[in-house]
Amino acid sequence: MSSGEFKSLEDCLEKHIPAPELAEVKRILFGKPVEGIPIPKAAEALRKSGDFELKAFKIAAAPEELRKPRLVRVGIIQHKIVLPTTAPIQAQRDAILERVGTIVEAASLCGVNVLCFQEAWNMPFAFCTREKQPWCEFAEDAETGPTTQFVQKLARQHGMVILSPILERDTIHGDTIWNTTVVVGANGNVLGKTRKNHIPRVGDFNESTYYIEGNTGHKVFETKFGKIAVNICYGRHHPQNWLMYGVNGAEIVFNPSATIGGLSEPLWGIEARNAAIANSYFTFAINRVGTEHFPNEFTSADGKPAHKDFGHFYGSSYAAAPDGSRTPGLSRTREGLLVTEVDLNLCRQTKDSWGFRMTQRLELYAESLSQAIKQDYKPDVVYEN
Numbered sequence: 001m002s003s004g005e006f007k008s009l010e011d012c013l014e015k016h017i018p019a020p021e022l023a024e025v026k027r028i029l030f031g032k033p034v035e036g037i038p039i040p041k042a043a044e045a046l047r048k049s050g051d052f053e054l055k056a057f058k059i060a061a062a063p064e065e066l067r068k069p070r071l072v073r074v075g076i077i078q079h080k081i082v083l084p085t086t087a088p089i090q091a092q093r094d095a096i097l098e099r100v101g102t103i104v105e106a107a108s109l110c111g112v113n114v115l116c117f118q119e120a121w122n123m124p125f126a127f128c129t130r131e132k133q134p135w136c137e138f139a140e141d142a143e144t145g146p147t148t149q150f151v152q153k154l155a156r157q158h159g160m161v162i163l164s165p166i167l168e169r170d171t172i173h174g175d176t177i178w179n180t181t182v183v184v185g186a187n188g189n190v191l192g193k194t195r196k197n198h199i200p201r202v203g204d205f206n207e208s209t210y211y212i213e214g215n216t217g218h219k220v221f222e223t224k225f226g227k228i229a230v231n232i233c234y235g236r237h238h239p240q241n242w243l244m245y246g247v248n249g250a251e252i253v254f255n256p257s258a259t260i261g262g263l264s265e266p267l268w269g270i271e272a273r274n275a276a277i278a279n280s281y282f283t284f285a286i287n288r289v290g291t292e293h294f295p296n297e298f299t300s301a302d303g304k305p306a307h308k309d310f311g312h313f314y315g316s317s318y319a320a321a322p323d324g325s326r327t328p329g330l331s332r333t334r335e336g337l338l339v340t341e342v343d344l345n346l347c348r349q350t351k352d353s354w355g356f357r358m359t360q361r362l363e364l365y366a367e368s369l370s371q372a373i374k375q376d377y378k379p380d381v382v383y384e385n
Helices: 009-016 019-030 041-050 089-109 146-158 233-237 239-247 261-279 345-354 362-372
Strands: 053-059 071-078 114-116 161-170 176-184 190-195 221-223 226-230 252-257 282-287 289-298 307-314 318-320 336-343
Touching: 009 019, 041 053, 041 089, 071 089, 071 252, 071 282, 089 146, 089 336, 114 226, 114 252, 146 161, 146 176, 161 226, 161 252, 176 226, 190 221, 233 239, 233 252, 233 261, 239 252, 239 261, 252 261, 261 282, 261 307, 261 318, 318 336, 336 345
Parallel strands: 053 336, 071 114, 114 161, 226 252, 252 282
Antiparallel strands: 071 336, 161 176, 176 190, 221 226, 282 318, 289 307
């Protein structure tokens, strides 16, 4: 069975582990069980006609006496490109916007308040290729570009906060290109943008030939549905990156990504979930799905012959909570929408319970790091004679 045919880990467990043991296996692997929530008939009909997966869960917090539940429904979408990469640029983009618009409608029917798309959602993941053209033609202004205008219309129509990761062209600063997420408020206004902090250089796969490390820091956006942030793709490998969103008060952190099975899959279910635990916030890991073929061959410094696809994007998008629980993932092979109702009160409850934020020693880290970046730094190592 090829990686592109393997549907999901959860389905495999349910197929092969006896029912009496399955619950315990899931508890050990995934934390406390999450409860499914009903899917409206209209959304189910749209799912069926649109041929995408739709899962819905809730992650509850304990009742409190002085605070009401802070319930937020969060949606994440994983999808494929629609047209081949050889089609005209505008046709490719328009087809993706139309396809995702249908899934957004289903999210609205499910009562989603905050919605996030995958990394570079309105284009193929062309950064694995050698050529800059025509792929840089997908880049657009973050505030006024056609994709942002499309997202603003959806946000106003459905009353959602929508996070839109795109390839940004910054005409103010010399037509520089950035990997950027645009944050659009529920009334359709652009709240701001945040850029990718960490750029992969793995073998000869080097995204810095397209864009470099972001310069917007660790922005947190306070919306009517909570404080949200975006840790774009490769930033999930850096615990300090996750840490700073928590320091700035994030309650929900999205990780829109594009990553393939042979490269990162053993890490996928760990990193965003660990970040939720360590930083006492909710995380949402989003990966695109499918295999994208390009007209020209390229290599990946792995000793394999030149090829025309980067590999299988394995989807498996999921949500994780500060108490260590997580939802089942979406499929490895199908497009899908994951809806998760969360109670943001769980963030503070987990801080009170585990005390991670209280017992962390930021002053020690700050002092050590300030020394470590100096040219004359010597590691604090005691050597045996």
